[in-house]
Amino acid sequence: MQTPKKIAVVGAGLVGSLLAIYLKRAGHQVHVYDRSPDIRNIEFSGRSINLVMSDRGWRALEQLGLDEEIRKIGIPVDKRAIHLGTDELNYQRYGNEDQAIFSLSRGILNRKMIDLAEAEGVEFVFESKIWDVSLSTATLHQGETERGEWHDLEYDIVFGADGAFSRIRHRMQRQSMFNYSQDFLKIGYKELHIPANSDGTHKLDKNSLHIWPRGEFMLMALANTNGSFTCTLFMPHEGENSFEQLKDRATLVDFFAQHFPDTKEVIPNLVEDFFKNPKSYLVTMKCFPWTHNDKVALIGDACHAIVPFYGHGMNAGFEDITILVEMMEKYGDDWEKIFKEYENSRKPNADAIAELSYRNFMEMSSKTADAKFHLQKKIEKWFSAKHPDKWKPLYSRVTFSHQPYAEALAEGDRQNEIMQEILTIDNIEEIWETEPIEHRILDLLKDKKEA
Known part of the structure; x- marks a missing residue:
């Protein structure tokens, strides 16, 4: 004491x-x-990003x-829901079946x-x-x-x-x-809002982090317990596809119709929220x-x-x-x-x-819409299930463990080097779930450890 x-x-x-x-x-x-x-x-309200x-x-x-x-x-969130601009959603689980982060206002x-x-x-x-x-x-x-x-x-x-x-x-x-x-990003953010349905239910799957990845900018949404979602629009302050360009109602509505068409029915107060809420900055x-x-x-x-x-x-x-x-x-x-x-x-x-x-940010805004990235995640999950003692994905190391961040970063870099080599194999899209690929990853792990 x-x-x-x-x-x-x-x-x-x-x-x-x-x-x-x-x-x-x-x-x-x-x-x-x-x-x-x-x-x-x-x-x-007005300048918040939901916490996890x-x-x-x-x-x-x-x-x-x-x-x-x-x-x-809070609300458990066990996966990403990727909105690619079509009616189909692409889901990416964060970890094992029993693992979830929690969305909190x-x-x-x-x-x-x-x-x-x-x-x-x-x-x-x-x-x-x-x-x-x-x-x-x-x-x-x-x-x-x-x-x-x-x-x-x-x-x-x-x-x-x-x-x-x-x-x-x-x-x-x-x-x-x-x-x-201190280092300010060229990207800022604005808070938007998806209200609950009239019966208090959520308009989107409440157990997903919803992401609309669009390269240099993106929209994301996390559920609240009252049936609503807190949305966050991330985009550059200036230049092409930036806050600087979205100066009036017509431009804003056209921008969302072009880049986020499936949000029209779920963000009814887009214009009001956008021009009422402040633009916020991001700093390291x-x-x-x-x-x-x-x-x-x-x-x-x-x-x-x-x-x-x-x-x-x-x-x-x-x-x-x-x-x-x-x-x-x-x-x-x-x-x-x-x-x-x-x-x-x-x-x-x-x-x-x-x-x-x-x-x-690069992963969420760009890579989540990339086919190679999806394949990499599939291979990692498959190999990790077969060899949990040899491979834990970086996200799991950071989010579902207490391993020091510095160790997780170093191990994640080592694993990514291995995966980039695996992805260069001919016809990897067809043969990734096979014994030769498994053995190749094991060999690369051994080589990296000995290096």
Whole structure:
């Protein structure tokens, strides 16, 4: 058991709320500050991408006994449904028959996490603007404006869980030997909406991630428990087939009629939603170190914001917490050691999931409509079923296991090299499910291992 500390968490999002519960259960006094109003009292819509919970996120909840509470507000999703512009859908299972990710509304989940944290005794302070922190003393500086009068809030430890544009990290960036980078994609997104049927049922299969892959742009949809779907249109900000071009009603309607014809009946408020909801940006942010002595630590998006295409922003943030808690249990009151081990363990894995997330946009927007890609997935699934000890697909490594992201990325690259060689074999489309192909993959695995 640790010596009780007075701890502040800046940021009442998903990671901040869950971290607060862990810290409270460890015996600490925990205050959570957020500059926004209490999300439970406002409508949350317009700039969200539905979240997907996978094994890494579930583990963090299971250790607290909170997983069943969250399952009640989610929908299992076991496959992709690829809309190719025809009436026929192409389904791609994520894993084995019993494996699924869970679709969750960000707003509903965030409200639930705050409720659960308050029930543990965590104190939340909303509409409280934290402008700076004194790193050496873990003192927060709060005020109405950035240049107005500030009040000091003294703590033993401060956690920055305040997102990609973290104020806590902003202070750390002004220290020597602090590395920082941010990379905005040329692609942005807008939220759209598929309402429920009049009887409350879903208009599309609720247990699928629906994808309309169109190369440089795509549409996707994930189900909500109320019968609706949250849709997200991803496309370039400028240039051909971009947000820049969709300036008026007629152009927008023609664009969707051409590229997403099967959405006409399911997105009745296309024009209203498109012009009402803001265009949002996508950024990858990396930094190091994540901590300062035994006083301040960054967690979640505040130290590793990633693009959403693998669905692992929340899962990676929750996994940060499980690793931090492991270090707390291992090193007791030695917070400087806890922080060093935490950041050194997580940094390479945060970089790996950032890379995987970036790559997955290309897979979702282009490769899901490619025949060779479909064949590759079939071969991988077939071979994995015959040799589960020798081959686990990359997606399963990332989503349905706790293997470190960096190891999963390295193994995925090795497997992809093998598959690219297999796909060059003459008549592979006809002979892929045969013993010679099986033996060839086994030989290549052996060669790669020995290399």
